[in-house]
Structures are given as C-alpha cells and as structure tokens.
Amino acid sequence: MSAERYRLAMLATNDAIWDWRLADGHVVWNQSLRTLFGHALDHSSAAWWLDHIHPDDRARVEADIHAVIDGNGTAWTGEYRFRRADGSYADVFDRGSVLREADGRPVRMIGAMLDQSSRKAAEAALRDSEQQYQALFERIDEGFCVIEFLDGPHGPMSDYVHVSANPAYLANAGIANVVGQKVREMVPDEAGAWVETYREVLLTGEPIRFERELVATGRYLELAAFRIEPAERRQVAVLFQDVTARHRAEMALRELNDTLERRVQAEVAERLKAEDALRQSQKMEAVGQLTGGIAHDFNNMLAVVISSLDLLDRKFLSNDTRAMRYVDAARNGARRAAQLTQRLLAFSRQQPLKPETLDVNRLVAGMSDLLRHSLGAGLQLETVLAGGLWRAHADPNQLENAILNLAVNGRDAMDETDGAGRLTIETANCHLDERYAADQVGLQPGQYVMIAVTDTGSGMSPEVVAKAFDPFFTTKEVGRGTGLGLSQVYGFVKQSGGHVRIYSEPGQGTTVKLYMPRRPGAAPDEVEAETVANALHGDGRELILVVEDEQAVRLMSVEALEELGYRVLETDGAEGALKLIDAHPDIDLMFTDVVMPGMNGRKLADEARRRRPDLKVLFTTGYTRNAVVHNGVLDHGVNLIGKPFTLDELAARVREVLDAA
Structure with a gap:
C-alpha cells in the first residue's frame, strides 16, 4: 500500500522526483524529468546527474551532498543550474533525504528537483522594472x-x-x-x-x-x-x-489679438487658405479614387486581351507571318493602353524620390531596433537575409517607410488574433521574366531585389486583398487607420519601377512582397538560365493532379502544364483530390496549394502518401519559404515552388521532382 502511494505521488507532482540507490549509484526518475527538462527516463546513474550540473556549480553540489551522506546527516538542499536536453540551463532548487539502516549506514537518498527558472526570471524582470521606474521617477x-x-x-x-x-x-x-x-x-x-x-x-x-x-x-x-x-x-x-x-504668453497673445484688427484679418485669411487647400486635397483624392477604379477595371480587360494574344501567338500562329503582324500590332496597342492605365493609377500618388544604390540587407538590419520598438514586446521579429544579395535602386527613406508600414499593418493584424505572433522579413534575388511581366501592367521583365514581410495574423479574404491598395480602404476600426498605408506603399513601389504582391488567407496570415529594381549596370552574380530546354517538357504520358481552390490560379496551372506536355487532372480541394488518386493509380505527381479551406495541402499530402507511398508531391504557396516553414505549415525538405512562378520555373521544378529518385 505504501509503495502504491509513493508511485501515485511521483506521478502527481510537478517536481522531478529521484530515487538514488547509494550502493551502486542507480537512480530512478519520474516523468517530470522529461516534462521539465526534456530528458528521456533511461538515464539511471548519479554520474549522469552530476555531469548535467553546470561546471561552476558541480564541485560545490557534489561536496555538499556527500557531506550529508558521509556525515550521518538526513536532509540536503541545494540550488544549482541543471542542463536541459536542448542545452540550456534551468535554475533548480533540489532537496533530498537520506535513508539509513539501523546501524546508520546510508542506503538510499530520495529527493525532488524544482525548476524555478520562471520565478527567477520574473523576479529579475520585476527588479529591472522597479529600477527603470525609480530612474524615471527621479529624473x-x-x-x-x-x-x-x-x-x-x-x-x-x-x-x-x-x-x-x-x-x-x-x-x-x-x-x-x-x-x-x-x-x-x-x-x-x-x-x-x-x-x-x-x-x-x-x-x-x-x-x-x-x-x-x-x-x-x-x-x-x-x-x-x-x-x-x-x-x-x-x-x-x-x-x-x-x-x-x-x-502668460498665451494671455498676452489673446490680448493682442483682441486689440489688433489686422491680426484678426490675418487669422481669417489663413483659415480661408487652409480651407481652400483642404477642399483641393479632397478633390484630388476623389479624382484619384475615380481614375484608380477605372484603371483597375480596364487593366483586367487588358490582361485578358494580352493573355489571349500571347496564347494565340504561342499555340496557333507561329508559322503565319501575316497573322503574327496583326497580333503584334494588337499586342503593342494593348501594352500602350496598359501603360496609360498605369499613369492613371499613379495620378494622386506622385512624390519626389531620391533613388540611390542600396544594400537592402544593411537597410533591413539597421531597422531592427525601430521595428522591434514598433511591434512591441509580445511579437517576435525574424529576419532572413539572403547571401550575395544584389544592390537595389530605390529611395532609402521611402523604402524604410514602406517596410515599417507593412510591419505595423502586420502588428495590427496579429493584435486581432491572440496578441502574439511572428513577423518575418526576408530578402532574396528574383528574376521576373517576360511571360510573368506580360500579365502585370507596367512591370518590366528583369532582375529585382525582393523584400517579403510576413505576419501570422488574421489574414485577409480574396475580397479584401482585391481592395487592399485602394486609397482610404481599411478594415480597421475607426481611429486605428486611415486606409492610406498600403496605397502609399503601392504608389512608391510603382513609381520606383518595382512590383508589389499580396498573398493572404483568412486565419493564415499575410505575405506582402516588394520587388525593387536591381541597380542598373550591375553584373549578375550568377548566370541564370533564360530558357527551358525541351528536355524539361513532358512526353505526353506523365499524369499530374492539380489541387487549387482558386479557380483562376487552377486554370492557369492546368493550361501551363498541358502546354508543357503533361496530362492533367484538376480539382478544387482535398476531398476531390483523394477520390481522383483512388481512381487513377497512374498519377505521377500531385501539384497542390499549401493553404486551402478544410484539409490543407500538408495534410492532403500525408493522406495521399498513406494510400500511394510512391506518389511525388510539389507544393505551391504565395508565402516565402522561410515564413511558411517557421509558421508551422510545412516541414523542411519538402518540394516547394513559390507564387508567382513563370512557365520556365514551373517546367524546371516539375521535371526536377518527377526525375528525382
């Protein structure tokens, strides 16, 4: 009965209970060794325990405990630092009792380790807070x-x-x-x-x-x-x-204003001037919104026209010189119209810029303190800076403002969840080719420096993403935002000759990618392949399953893969994907989005491989790889292609996954 009570007590306590058999040094631990310190329960020697005590504390603890055992004592207490499984040290308060035979010979020692790291950290924080308060109070x-x-x-x-x-x-x-x-x-x-x-x-x-x-x-x-x-x-x-x-100065001023009619007239004239400026500003904003709305709709129409002309060119008219001349004329006209709409979009966003050659990594690193101060103590900031990053051509002050703007937006989005989260800022070299640039109004193909800002906040619906860059559009409550932040970011990036995209899902956070032009005349650090060899195409026999909940993206992916020579099946979610996998054992590759309603892409891949262990999977997402991994959506080592991707990039990535062992 006594042994059973002892066993139940070891299970119930939050302390790490140890039972040390002194004859042979064997030690038995309870489950708290794992929960408190992360160690497995198969460590059964006193030597292992001593080895995990901080070197500066080890000799003292060993001497104190043996003084009790060898000196006929019954109780021992001590404080020391104990190494956890992850290599960090916990502040421990330990106490033990020596069990002896009738003749006084020690046979066992039973004790309990209390992890007091949190308490000591809290006490230290309290001391710091009190010291700061006292310093402020005095000064x-x-x-x-x-x-x-x-x-x-x-x-x-x-x-x-x-x-x-x-x-x-x-x-x-x-x-x-x-x-x-x-x-x-x-x-x-x-x-x-x-x-x-x-x-x-x-x-x-x-x-x-x-x-x-x-x-x-x-x-x-x-x-x-x-x-x-x-x-x-x-x-x-x-x-x-x-x-x-x-x-006293204000009183004197009031008396002066009361006695001098000239000052009164000046005040009236100044007020009229301010009111005229306000009316002009409101008129410009209204016109800007109107032209922006018109240009937005017109751009959608032009995107359809240009995409249709590109597909017509690629699929049907490569050998018809006369038809090609008409298509090129139409395409040139559409592109000129796209440039006109771009000028309309920039109508109310013109600002004097001072672009210069920038080391974006250094700029982001230099903003760390400002960003941490802006985010507050409850949020984590992580920067992932690419090695060998190209120089960018942009106004450094405006770029800092844009990054800070996005960080504050991310902070507000994370405040809407649980008040905690992670903001990831990442840099990378990026090449936007002609196929991708043709679908983006005003974007020139070429080399860009990408800055991505990712938060783990509440995310946005497609409807909200579609309006996010509109002036004065905001989802925040009154008093927390003007709706001009993203509009200003958009205007700056466009005026700088760059590109900006938002990727977001409700409940999954948001990634905003800024593409700033590479410094003109800079020699590339690496020679990039500009074309895709025919060897990267399919042979007409390989079958690919496309899983994407957004119809427009799914249709684009299907058409691109068919153009590359693959057979394609498509579905809008996990349920349909699993049915197709069961019905088509010849599927060679599943190409799936990561974030989808219901079962996400990671869980879908796990279930699909449970049924088809040999099935190859390629993920796609609008989030940067580092942000996705750190947010817990994907594991390391998976095959991933980020949105947006070009036809050449898709061809190379699909071929790489299919050809892998």
Missing part, C-alpha cells in the same frame, strides 16, 4: 505624485494625502516636503476644487487632462491624472508641469 522634469483619498470631517473621501512625490514636484509646484501632507492642510482655500477633480477620476476610472492655477504659489499647471488599480486602493497618480510662462 523626469515633470512633477509626479501619488495621492490617496481619506475620509475626513467634510465627508467620505473629502481629503487626500500625498503618498509619494518626485524631486521635480518642488520645482514645478513650488511646495516642498509634500509626502505625508494632506491637501486641506497644504492649500486650505482651494483644496475643495482639487479634491472634487481627483475624486471624479477615482470614482469613474476615466483619466483626465486639464490646466489650473495653484493659487497658493502662483503657478499655472498643466496636469494629467489617472486612477491606480485596483480602485480599492483609493489612489490617483498625477503628472504635471509648470506652464506659467507659456500661459
């Missing part, structure tokens, strides 16, 4: 005090006493040694007004800002007061400064 120029309400002869909470005050209290208020003084004793003639103001703050919990003269010292004060929680403490904090000189 700020503004007066600061904490008052506590008392019941007095004038009724409940009719008086208050100064609990604490900083050195600047005297300099701003002109009263010394206020701690311990009651307001009705300090300034009896005006105490009632002060009590009424601060009592309202205490009762309602609403902070207040106001200005008032402290008649007793002739000081005019600007004050802010707020309740200290919980309300039962009956305390209010007050921050104030002496603005007597400013107040």
Whole structure:
C-alpha cells in the first residue's frame, strides 16, 4: 500500500522526483524529468546527474551532498543550474533525504528537483522594472505624485494625502516636503476644487487632462491624472508641469489679438487658405479614387486581351507571318493602353524620390531596433537575409517607410488574433521574366531585389486583398487607420519601377512582397538560365493532379502544364483530390496549394502518401519559404515552388521532382 502511494505521488507532482540507490549509484526518475527538462527516463546513474550540473556549480553540489551522506546527516538542499536536453540551463532548487539502516549506514537518498527558472526570471524582470521606474521617477522634469483619498470631517473621501512625490514636484509646484501632507492642510482655500477633480477620476476610472492655477504659489499647471488599480486602493497618480510662462504668453497673445484688427484679418485669411487647400486635397483624392477604379477595371480587360494574344501567338500562329503582324500590332496597342492605365493609377500618388544604390540587407538590419520598438514586446521579429544579395535602386527613406508600414499593418493584424505572433522579413534575388511581366501592367521583365514581410495574423479574404491598395480602404476600426498605408506603399513601389504582391488567407496570415529594381549596370552574380530546354517538357504520358481552390490560379496551372506536355487532372480541394488518386493509380505527381479551406495541402499530402507511398508531391504557396516553414505549415525538405512562378520555373521544378529518385 505504501509503495502504491509513493508511485501515485511521483506521478502527481510537478517536481522531478529521484530515487538514488547509494550502493551502486542507480537512480530512478519520474516523468517530470522529461516534462521539465526534456530528458528521456533511461538515464539511471548519479554520474549522469552530476555531469548535467553546470561546471561552476558541480564541485560545490557534489561536496555538499556527500557531506550529508558521509556525515550521518538526513536532509540536503541545494540550488544549482541543471542542463536541459536542448542545452540550456534551468535554475533548480533540489532537496533530498537520506535513508539509513539501523546501524546508520546510508542506503538510499530520495529527493525532488524544482525548476524555478520562471520565478527567477520574473523576479529579475520585476527588479529591472522597479529600477527603470525609480530612474524615471527621479529624473523626469515633470512633477509626479501619488495621492490617496481619506475620509475626513467634510465627508467620505473629502481629503487626500500625498503618498509619494518626485524631486521635480518642488520645482514645478513650488511646495516642498509634500509626502505625508494632506491637501486641506497644504492649500486650505482651494483644496475643495482639487479634491472634487481627483475624486471624479477615482470614482469613474476615466483619466483626465486639464490646466489650473495653484493659487497658493502662483503657478499655472498643466496636469494629467489617472486612477491606480485596483480602485480599492483609493489612489490617483498625477503628472504635471509648470506652464506659467507659456500661459502668460498665451494671455498676452489673446490680448493682442483682441486689440489688433489686422491680426484678426490675418487669422481669417489663413483659415480661408487652409480651407481652400483642404477642399483641393479632397478633390484630388476623389479624382484619384475615380481614375484608380477605372484603371483597375480596364487593366483586367487588358490582361485578358494580352493573355489571349500571347496564347494565340504561342499555340496557333507561329508559322503565319501575316497573322503574327496583326497580333503584334494588337499586342503593342494593348501594352500602350496598359501603360496609360498605369499613369492613371499613379495620378494622386506622385512624390519626389531620391533613388540611390542600396544594400537592402544593411537597410533591413539597421531597422531592427525601430521595428522591434514598433511591434512591441509580445511579437517576435525574424529576419532572413539572403547571401550575395544584389544592390537595389530605390529611395532609402521611402523604402524604410514602406517596410515599417507593412510591419505595423502586420502588428495590427496579429493584435486581432491572440496578441502574439511572428513577423518575418526576408530578402532574396528574383528574376521576373517576360511571360510573368506580360500579365502585370507596367512591370518590366528583369532582375529585382525582393523584400517579403510576413505576419501570422488574421489574414485577409480574396475580397479584401482585391481592395487592399485602394486609397482610404481599411478594415480597421475607426481611429486605428486611415486606409492610406498600403496605397502609399503601392504608389512608391510603382513609381520606383518595382512590383508589389499580396498573398493572404483568412486565419493564415499575410505575405506582402516588394520587388525593387536591381541597380542598373550591375553584373549578375550568377548566370541564370533564360530558357527551358525541351528536355524539361513532358512526353505526353506523365499524369499530374492539380489541387487549387482558386479557380483562376487552377486554370492557369492546368493550361501551363498541358502546354508543357503533361496530362492533367484538376480539382478544387482535398476531398476531390483523394477520390481522383483512388481512381487513377497512374498519377505521377500531385501539384497542390499549401493553404486551402478544410484539409490543407500538408495534410492532403500525408493522406495521399498513406494510400500511394510512391506518389511525388510539389507544393505551391504565395508565402516565402522561410515564413511558411517557421509558421508551422510545412516541414523542411519538402518540394516547394513559390507564387508567382513563370512557365520556365514551373517546367524546371516539375521535371526536377518527377526525375528525382
């Protein structure tokens, strides 16, 4: 019965219980060794335990514990650092009892290790916070005090006493040694007004800002007061400064304005000028929105025209010179129309830029402190900077503003979830070829430096993504955003000759990719293949299953794969994919999106390989690889192609996966 109670106690406790047989050094641990420190339970020797004590603590602990065992003691306690399985050290409080035979010979020692790392970290944080508060309390120029309400002869909470005050209290208020003084004793003639103001703050919990003269010292004060929680403490904090000189200047100005008609006329003229400027600004914004909407719809039409002409050129007219001349003329006209709509889009977004040659990695690294300050303590910032990154050609100040804008948007999106998350900023070299550029209005094919900003926030629906760059469009509540942030980013990138794309799914976060032009004249660091050899095409026998929930993307992928010489099956989700896999055992490759409603691409691949272990899988996603992996969607080592991809990139990646052993 006793042994059973001991076993149950070892299972129930949160401490790491150890039972050390002294004769042979054998040690038995409970499950907490794994849960607290990550170690497996097969470590059964005292030597292993000593080896995991921090080298600076090991000799002391070993000497102390043997002093108890060898000195006929019964109890031992000690604090030391113990190495976890991941290599970090935990702050441990350990205690043990020696069990002896009747003749006093020690046979066993039973003890428990308590992980007090969290408590010690909290204590250290509290000490730092108190030190920071004390330093601020002592050094700020503004007066600061904490008052506590008392019941007095004038009724409940009719008086208050100064609990604490900083050195600047005297300099701003002109009263010394206020701690311990009651307001009705300090300034009896005006105490009632002060009590009424601060009592309202205490009762309602609403902070207040106001200005008032402290008649007793002739000081005019600007004050802010707020309740200290919980309300039962009956305390209010007050921050104030002496603005007597400013107040006198304002009074003098008012008197001057009251007596001089010329100043009044100047004020009226200035106001009329400001109102005219405001009306002009509103008119420009309205026109900008109108032209932007027209250009957006027109661009959709042009995209269909240009894509249709490209497919007509590639599939049917390669040998018809006369028809090709007409197609080229139509394509040139469509592209000129696309350039016109691009100018309309930039109508209200023109800004003077000072582009220069930039090391984007250095710019992002230099923003780390600013970004961490902007994100707050609850969010993690991770930067993944590419080696051998090309130089970009852009305005550094505007690029910093754009990255900061995207980071703040990501922070707000993560605040809508659980207030925690990760922001990933990644850089990479990127080549946008002619096929991809032809579908993007105003984009020139070539080499770009890509900056991707990814958050783990609430994400956006396709409807919201479609409007995200529109001026004044916002999904935030009133007061948290103007709707101009992404519009300004869009305008800057476009004006710089770059490109910007958003990839997002509700509940899965958002990635915004900025493509900035590579510095003109720079020699490429690597020679990239510009064409795809025929060897990268299919032979008409290999069968590929395309799984994509967005119809437009799915149709594009299907047509591209068919153009590359593959047989293709398609479906819009996991359920249909599994049915097709069961029905078509000759499927060679599954090409699937990662983020889909219902079962995502990772789970779909696991289920498909459970049925077909030899099935090859190629994933695609709009998120950057580092962001996707770190957000827990994909594991390392999977086959992945990021959106957007060109026909050449798709051909090479599919061929690589199919030909892999």
